[in-house]
Amino acid sequence: MSLWTYLYSAPIFGDGERSVMLAKTVIGLAVISYLSAVRALRWRRFNAIHRKYESKYLQGDLSPEEAQEIIHTLCLYEMPMFMNFTIPFALFKAYAIPTISKILCDTKELKSIEGRSKRNADTEILISTWLFCPISGKSQDSSFVESSDTNREEIDDPRAMIALSRVNWLHSKYPITNDDYLYVLGLLIFEPTIWGSYGWRALSPMESQAFYILWAEIGRRMGIRDIPESREAFRQWMEEYEYRAIAPAQENHDVATYSAEELLHAIPKRFGIKGFVERLAICTLEEDARIAMVYVPISLLIKPLHTLFETIFTQRILTTFLLCFPFASLIRLPSQPLYIHAIFKTILYTIGFIQRYLCLPRSQSNPGGVILVPLDKASASASTSTPSTPRTGPAPASTSAPNAKLDGSTRLQPGHLHRMHPNWFQARPWYMPEPTGILGKLKNQASLTFGLYDALPSARLRSEGYRLEEMGPVRYEKHGHEEVMRKAEEMYGCPITGPFSRN
Structure with a gap:
């Protein structure tokens, strides 16, 4: 007798052995079918986007528009939760640079709850508009046409240009150095690869390159100079800049504190939950960045010592020296023990495992972005x-x-x-x-x-x-409305x- 004949003849309800076997068989088949569907569908978008663009990537011919389509697939459908973490944590790491932190402190906008909450909301919307609205100004709902086409208005989508122009106008009010622009740009390029390593799969080389291509194009439209010609050269520049620019400062501590309060604002304090999440958040920082965000006493001590011994020691060496002694207890972001790092990685890897093997991918009608893209x-x-x-x-x-x-x-x-x-x-x-x-x-x-x-x-x-x-x-x-729109039209x-x- 075949399995299906047996199942058909077995009683659905009853106390016999056949009922138990039927239930186990049905549940087993349902589980296997579901897991098979997850496996078949989970890689569908990944395979499709790589079939479409991998040859261009290997030839070095990816355009910003094509890189943006690759990023859309990754950020809106493949792993939106992990990719959404990249922007706030990339910007948070920038606060280890005193010249960046000082400008933010001088604005005094982060001292109020409304000021920093609006900054976070606006930053998320503006950057999402850059990433997800067509950088070419042509709607993704339409095919590409030549710019001379008389029906161009039928596919106009100027949102990315308006968002870029507005940020350029706002930044013009502050004395931001080109190196600081470059450093933040680099963080936004490399942070997705870091967070992708915790997701249900790591980013492919093509996806990592796509972030470089798109952000380099955004950087050029922001007027950033001397953008390295390759991702590898940018990585080397970042390491060199971090070595000479990361240093402890009171402004670092202040901005990091305000930003952490906003990022973790919704976390309840009961049962020590918020304090525990703060410790997990510290695990996302590289050691240099963590050390640079310190309380006042150690900052005030390093500055005169550096002035006294600047011919011998760098601020980084002095900081490391002081951290070996009781001054370490003054640090705002203390080094976390190995078990906290293990818990942090276990949580993220568990989420990635569940997504990979147990969750169906997002439907096309349910993208994960903060803005309406279509x-x-x-x-x-x-x-x-x-x-x-x-x-x-x-x-x-x-x-x-x-x-x-x-x-x-x-x-x-x-x-x-x-x-x-x-x-x-x-x-x-x-x-x-x-x-x-x-x-x-x-x-x-x-x-x-x-x-x-x-x-x-x-x-x-x-x-x-x-x-x-x-x-x-x-x-x-x-x-600034008229000037912003005029500059947006120039880009457009x-x-x-x-x-x-x-x-």
Whole structure:
């Protein structure tokens, strides 16, 4: 008798031995079928993107647009959680450079909860716009055409150019050195490879190269000079710069403290959970960066000693010397024991194992990014508001632009500007729309009660949505719009029209 005949004839319910065997067989077949489906589907996108571009990668011919498509597959579908960690932790590591930390301290924006929460929200949205909105200005929903094509407006997507122009305008207000620009750019290039090593698979050489190609293109559009010509040369430059630039400073400690408070804001303090997570977060730092983020006493001690013995010792040597003595107890970010590092890696590797062998990949309709990437959704589902922002009165009920087309030809009501909302929100929910229904209000109140958010959406938190050319510190929200749009159009190569225009 065949297995299927046996299963068909066996009683589904009952106390006999056949019922137990049937149940075990059905469960076993279901588990094997599910695991086989996971195995068959898990590598599908990886194989497809490598079949498409691996030959170009091997020939050294990947373009920024092609590199961006590779990054889309990785960051939006393959391992969005781990790739989402790369931006905040890359920027956190930059705070080991005193010249970077000092500029951030001087702005005094990180001292307030609202200042640093808005900075985090804006930074995530702006960088995500660079990475996921077409760097060519051509919508991914359309085929590539020549720039001289008379129907070019049908595929316009200027969001990346507007975001780049806004960041360039904001950065022009501060004395940032080219080396510091380069260093942060390098961190954003190499951090994905580090976090990818904890995921369900490591990044392939082609994916690592794609990050270099895209970020180098972004760097050029930001006016960064002397970008190394290869990923390997950039890695060498980074090591040399870290050796001469990383040093303990009070500003490092201050910025690291403010940033850590914001990153771990939603973690509860009960039962020592937050303190434990802080110790895990320290494990992400290289030893030099960790040492550079110290309390005041050791910073004040190193500075005069370095001045006295600068002909003999570097700040790094003095720091290492002092850490061998009781001064080590003053460090803000103490070295973690091996078992904490083991716990940290075990947690991440376990997540990666579960994703690889037990979880089906994301569906095409469920990308993991913070912004709406498809142009039709981004231009049709956002709210609108008057251009006189920030608002001082109650936020209006969100209105949509249901007639907005892919080419952005729809005109909103006179005096109104198209606005967007992110897909997820920080603990202080900037740009979260105010709910109009009772269920939405109850959901937000429950989130507030359980500590997922520490405030409700409001006009103060810009519940009407965001405009890329208005992002940045609150004091700059009303400034620079015309210049930002003009520079964006220069990068774009033609006038910006449709919902992303200010006309």
